[in-house]
Amino acid sequence: MTTSEAWLKQASTFWPLAVLFLLVLTGTLYGVAPALLVLAATLLVLAMVMLWLSLGELTNEEALSLEEALEIAAPEHREQEKIRILRGLRDLEQEHRFGKISDVEFAAESGRMRIQAKQLLSSFDESVKGRRDRVEERINRFLTNEKEGDTKRKSAKSRSRKPRKALL
């Protein structure tokens, strides 16, 4: 994040309050009309800043920072699908408790929804499978390196001891 953006981010937390204070102050001291002018001026400045930042983004070649990425990232649609199925299951159980659907219907419908949920969960697993394999590979590599490192260190130690012993 650049210095100006960081400054803007900090400013965004207090500027609405500052503008509100200024509006109330102007309205109280000078009346509604000057307060409206202050509001219009604030909005105009805001519009110009936003347009300037917007144009800046068009020419920005840098990779997104984590904060920027999270701002436009989106939860997977499967997360929403999960919510939908969970909500459906809850409604179904409630209707079954109320006696609106028979045991047979409930078993069939909830079975269908549970299969959907299982498929969804397995698709979650598959979606992370590639990454998981990569992570496992890296961990294994790391552990192997560590082992090799340990062995080397041990051998180095022993080598360093030997001359000492020899010295001794």
Add this chain to the structure above:
Amino acid sequence: MWQSLPDFGSLVLYAVLVSCAYTFAVSVAAHRDRLRWLRSARLGAYATSALVGVGLTMLAYAFVTHDFRLRYVAHYSDRSMSIGYLIAALWGGQDGSLLWWTALLAVFTALCVRWMRGRYRMLQPAVIATLVSIEGFFAVLMLFAANPFQVSLAGSPMEGEGLNPLLQNYWMIVHPPALYTGFVGCSVPFAFAVAALVTGRLHEEWLIAVRKWMLFAWLALSIGNVLGMVWAYEELGWGGFWAWDPVENAAALPWFTATAFLHSTVIQERRGMLKIWNVFLIGLTFFLTLFGTFLTRSGLISSVHSFAQSDIGIYFVWFMGLVIATMVGLVVWRLPALRGQGRIETLLSREAAFVLNNWALVGLMSFILVATTFPKISEWIWHESVVVGPPFFNRWAVPLGLIVFFLMGASPLLGWRRTSGRSLKRHVVSPALAMLVAGVLHVTFGARLGCPAFVAKDITSPGMLGVVTQKLASAAPFVTVLLAAMNIAVIAQELVLGVRARMAASVERNAPEGLSTALVRLVSKNRRRYGGYAVHLGITAMFIGFMGTAWSLTQESSLTPGQTVTLGDFALTYTGPRMCPGGLGCSDEENADTTKRMVFADMQVSKGGKNLGRLSPAKFIYHRMPGSPTTEVGLMRAMGSDLYVVVGSANPETKRAEFQIHVNPLVSWIWFGVLVLLLGTAVSIWPEFSWGTLGAWSLVRSGLPLTTNRRPLRGES
């Protein structure tokens, strides 16, 4: 700047148009996974909204400072108006109300863009592009057909013409903004529907996204329409609240389709059905908001409160054509993906009841649409304008409304997919019993209490059809009572079943819950369901209020001071006229008001020998508009019956006054019903799941890859 305010205002409108075009272009480009450009489009949308805010604030400034160089300000305000009415004058006329509309849309756009932060990344570009396109259309409209910053050609007058006295009512300060909020609110669901079609992401994602936006728009439409009814009831002085005026009808049309959508969306979520129907309903709702505005602004149909005939109608025709073409094109393109997954297995299922309810609501909307535009349709076909009056509307809208009312009560009795006969029998008993008791009580005591079960109605059309409609109209109060009892019993039964099941489950868990705890937890865990039932309860109360019109009493009397007239249980004694300001018996407040001459005709009211107080119906003659005296209703509200008195004329010499007296039973139930509806919607709209907790990992998962320069794959979230 003071000297160049009109130029500055127009410049701001041009800036809005340029900003809309820029944001649209960047959004379209961002659609190709350019994440920096998406950020740019988001910032552009904020900038556009801020610019619209500048325009609106400058117009408000012009009103407050009485800048009569502006034609719009000179036409709709004068120096005597208070700040509240000066601000209300922003939407009092056509040009300003278009800017007001754009400003509301700008607020919705900014809120929507802010809300989409961290959500719906693939839909965002198309949503932003659609919203700024609509803003752009209104900017074009203002710049080239109805510019609120246009100067008066004849120069700046010393004094303005003032706001129409009929609009100088506190309900008019809140009614148009509420209605516009509802109209404009429908743009966000429409934008999401377009985005879903454009990106091909037609699973339930967009439906979940739009549900609360649509619910909010629906609530605003409900409040806006009811506030309009309150205004008509209090200000127009004809004794009722709904006259089937074209503008009233146009405002109600999107409400029906939005209601249908809120129900059919549940079917798609639950069964994966009705995908095309849902897209159609969203498109139709948005189209109807435009059509309503077109009807009001174009002067196509004459109405008591439409704006003067203007040139902007043709712009709306083109834009509506573009909306239809876009939606039809997108639906045809995505037709394979829009095919439903399931089908309705039996009529005794929740989805079948919802579909029937949808048809009834869309049928009711279609009937009102055709009847409202019938003068124009008949003119095109038979070259003769046939005006359809309130009796025709009532004859058909009442039975259709009762069908919707029945289905509203019947739906919760049915389960999804199919309802077994045994289950149906068990759940139908209580509502049937409630209907039986209500029916017997109504038939037995109704007439004695002034609300008979059947009311005599004239045959209004020849043949069998006339007899059928007459019978239906005659039985409408009785049927309404039965259906109201059914609806209340169904909701009560649902609550009892829920609380009982929850208490039983809590005992099994060894953590027993009391009645009130179980009730509160039941509702808070199922806000959508029980919020919906509360809305149904509110609508039931409103139906009870509508039913009251069947028993209203009206009498016209010419009285001299001291004479008494009786209507229903009320006795009204005319005590004499009063002229204010300056006359005898005027209050300080009345004497201080020099903007108008007020002629009051005071009446002392009693009921069953008990004095209820004084009513002062009046005629106000505004000095600025002496040719348009306004009728000020004398109104005494009660949950049982409203007493509503209008003075036609009062002779200052003979002191004789002409009165129109109405006893309107149960009208207050409509306003009460809206409050319940508001509460129910608030419960329903309250978030069930927090993205902060539920979506946190998902958000991080999808956010991290974006920090590198890797572009996400198409279709990947």
